[in-house]
Amino acid sequence: MSGPYDDIIQLPHPTSARHPRMSLSNRAAQFSPFAALSGHSAALAETARLTDQQIELSDDDKAVLDQKQRILLGHINEHPEIMVTWFQPDEKKDGGQYITTTGRLKRFDESACMLLLKDGSNIPISHIIGLESAYFEGLF
Numbered sequence: 001m002s003g004p005y006d007d008i009i010q011l012p013h014p015t016s017a018r019h020p021r022m023s024l025s026n027r028a029a030q031f032s033p034f035a036a037l038s039g040h041s042a043a044l045a046e047t048a049r050l051t052d053q054q055i056e057l058s059d060d061d062k063a064v065l066d067q068k069q070r071i072l073l074g075h076i077n078e079h080p081e082i083m084v085t086w087f088q089p090d091e092k093k094d095g096g097q098y099i100t101t102t103g104r105l106k107r108f109d110e111s112a113c114m115l116l117l118k119d120g121s122n123i124p125i126s127h128i129i130g131l132e133s134a135y136f137e138g139l140f
Helices: 024-029 040-048 059-074
Strands: 081-089 096-109 114-117 122-124 128-133
Touching: 059 096, 059 128, 081 114, 081 122
Parallel strands: none
Antiparallel strands: 081 096, 081 128, 096 114, 114 122
C-alpha cells in the first residue's frame, strides 16, 4: 500500500517546547454542546406552565362567607383554628392557583382587607372562596 503520506506516517508526533499539551478534559470541552439561545428553555417552560383563573363567587356564596367571618370575629380572642381556601395570583402571568391554608386566626386587618394568621400568613379577603372552622359545624 503506498500513498502520498507514506514518508511521514511513521514519524513521532510533534510536540512544542513552548506550549504544553492540552489535557483531555480541556480538549473534550471544545466539543461540548453550545446553547445558542440561553434562557430559551426556561421561557418555554414558563409558557407551558398552567395557571387557574379566579372563580367569581355568587351572591349567595358571598353571603355565607360574610356570615362565617362574623362568627369568627365573635371568637377572635380565642384564636380559632381555620382552614381557608383562597386564590393566589401568579406573579409572572395571568391567573394563579388555589391554595388551602390551615392555621390559627390572629386578627382581621380591616384597613388592608386581610386575614392574618398566627404563622404570619396574610390572606386577602377578596381572594377567599372557602372558609372552614369547628365554629361552623351544624350551621351551614
